[in-house]
Amino acid sequence: MKLLPFIICLGFSLAACEREKRDFRTAPVSEESQEKTALVSLSPGSSPPEQEVSGKARSFEGNAYHLSQGKRLYAWFNCNGCHANGGGDSGPPLMDDRWIYGSSLENIVQTIREGRPNGMPSFRGKLPDDQIWELAVYVRSMSGLEPKAAAPSRNDDMHPLPSENRMPPSSPVPGGSASPSATAPQ
Amino acid sequence: MRLRIVSIASLVPLAGCKGWQSALDTHGPGATSLEKLFWIFLFILTVVWILTMLGLLVALRARRDAATDPLAVDATRERTMTRTVATLVGLTAVTVLALTGFSYAYQKRLFDRTENVLTIKVTGHQWWWQVDYEDEQPNRTFTTANEIHIPVGEPVRLKLEASDVIHSFWVPSLMGKMDNIPGRQNVIELQADREGVYRGQCAEFCGWQHAHMAMLIVAKPKAEFENWKNQQIASASPPSDDAQKRGEQVFFTSPCVMCHSVRGTSAGGRVGPDLTHVGSRLTLAAGTLQNTRGNLAAWIVDPQRIKPGTNMPLMQINPQDLDLLVSYLEGLK
Structure with a gap:
């Protein structure tokens, strides 16, 4: 009889077995998740401006593996060539609260896949869909929009700010807010 | 009979003692x-x-009289012990x-x-x-x-x-x-x-x-070795025939260029292995496959089946393009 509570307690430990789910065999490069995104709150007809199609956002948000993989890809594919370590260089900063093309995961995926005017290249057909999503969650984690427990930790090399998981979350401003340098007296 | 099988089987690992x-x-x-x-x-x-085993065996075999006191010390043998x-x-x-x-x-x-x-x-x-x-x-x-x-x-x-x-x-x-x-x-x-x-x-x-x-x-x-080194230092040789030229175009328009570099061309990815002289290597995928045309094609088509989890992603490529791409890579001697 005394054994029963012990066995039940042991059973609870099974809950820890599957902390995170991910596909080990990812989709080929040509496959794309067709999330419908919008930069305005208006849409024609009865459909809402944003629609979830593949549901990937839910499996990627807060997933430690995808976040850390995104961090590797960020350097591998030379995102830091323009955006530096998130502070921005010839490209806009990624760690502030200013989102020119939307802060949602779907928006960022679209930005990476389609490219944006004034320099952001399109990565369509060059990166597998899952890697684009991984990059997008990492970009979101830079401004503290991903859970601290999952965000990747400090870099081995120089970093202008504390690690992502120690950053306070900044609430996104749709359409972007003027940066401090723009509001300062000229 | 069983002993013979066991002794023959125990010789099998000796095969590992020779070789490369x-x-x-x-x-x-x-x-x-x-x-x-x-x-x-x-x-x-x-x-x-x-x-040690002999000593243990002797100790196991030695009989002791149950009647005598185990703590009694024989004065004549104490010094020897x-x-x-x-x-x-x-x-x-x-x-x-x-x-x-x-x-x-x-x-x-x-x-x-x-x-x-x-x-x-x-x-x-x-x-x-x-x-x-x-x-x-x-x-x-x-x-x-x-x-x-x-x-x-x-x-x-x-x-x-x-x-x-x-x-x-x-x-x-x-x-x-x-x-x-x-x-x-x-x-x-x-x-x-x-x-x-x-x-x-x-x-x-x-x-x-x-x-x-x-x-x-x-x-x-x-x-x-010096010959090999000079050959490796050289940039990739430009594609010689038509198939290789078209294969080069496939290489530059496909995801390959995101990670791989071919010296002497605009492909400069630093993530995957350098492919400048991939045709001259003996193996593919870190010693997993012999470097043959068939294996190269198989690796490009589905690296995730040969090495699940590898960073090389799946890409859908049509057979004609694959054939051209393999010709180009093979030509990178």
């Missing part, structure tokens, strides 16, 4: 001194083990000291350093080896992957690094193993005394495809 990847079939000073050390240890420890125990303790101390001495003497040689030798940086990645040949002249440095060519009979210095997790560089026939640790550099020197191809493997569990992370060491005469 064996710590007991050595062709370099480092591995040879380790092999000698191994045999010395094996001999001394076998003798010690047999003596003390001497025997003291001798055995002394012998043990000498054996341990001798083994430590051998160990020191042989391992000291492993860390001897010679000046002005060929220096190669070997970086472990999940799951392949990046090989950078260093040179005083910057235009004579080059990068290759999973294959290290060395001149025979000369010491070669290897700087071991890692980019992601801890790996371990081990070519059993030439040298003991040494870890590749992210953020630091370990240095070993190895030498091959005989021409040939030696196989090495990652010896530190580094993830899913740890078992498919091998490399080849090709030892060849100095003149041949």
Whole structure:
């Protein structure tokens, strides 16, 4: 009889077995998740401006593996060539609260896949869909929009700010807010 | 009957003692001194083990009279017993000291350093080896992957690094193993005394495809080595026939260019192995496949089936383009 509570307690430990789910065999490069995104709150007809199609956002948000993989890809594919370590260089900063093309995961995926005017290249057909999503969650984690427990930790090399998981979350401003340098007296 | 089967089966592992990847079939000073050390240890420890077992057997066989008091001391034998125990303790101390001495003497040689030798940086990645040949002249440095060519009979210095997790560089026939640790550099020197191809493997569990992370060491005469080096330093030869030209276009418009570099072209990815002279290598995918046309095509079509979890993604490519792409890559000699 005394054994029963012990066995039940042991059973609870099974809950820890599957902390995170991910596909080990990812989709080929040509496959794309067709999330419908919008930069305005208006849409024609009865459909809402944003629609979830593949549901990937839910499996990627807060997933430690995808976040850390995104961090590797960020350097591998030379995102830091323009955006530096998130502070921005010839490209806009990624760690502030200013989102020119939307802060949602779907928006960022679209930005990476389609490219944006004034320099952001399109990565369509060059990166597998899952890697684009991984990059997008990492970009979101830079401004503290991903859970601290999952965000990747400090870099081995120089970093202008504390690690992502120690950053306070900044609430996104749709359409972007003027940066401090723009509001300062000229 | 059963004994015969067991004894024959127990001989099977001996097959592993010969071949291109064996710590007991050595062709370099480092591995040879380790092999000698191994045999010395094996001999001394076998003798010690047999003596211990004999002693135990004698103790088990000895009968003791149940009536006598076990704590009673026989005054005539006490002195002999003390001497025997003291001798055995002394012998043990000498054996341990001798083994430590051998160990020191042989391992000291492993860390001897010679000046002005060929220096190669070997970086472990999940799951392949990046090989950078260093040179005083910057235009004579080059990068290759999973294959290290060395001149025979000369010491070669290897700087071991890692980019992601801890790996371990081990070519059993030439040298003991040494870890590749992210953020630091370990240095070993190895030498091959005989021409040939030696196989090495990652010896530190580094993830899913740890078992498919091998490399080849090709030892060849100095003149041949210099030829090979000059050929590797050269940029990729431009595509010669029509199929290769079209294959090059496929390469530049497909995801390949995100990660791979081909020197002499605009492909400069630093993530995957350098493909400048991929056609001249012996194996593909870190010693997993022979470098043949069929294997190359299979690897491009579905790397995730051959090495699940590898960073090379799946890409859908139509058969015509695949054929052209393989022709182009094959031509990169």
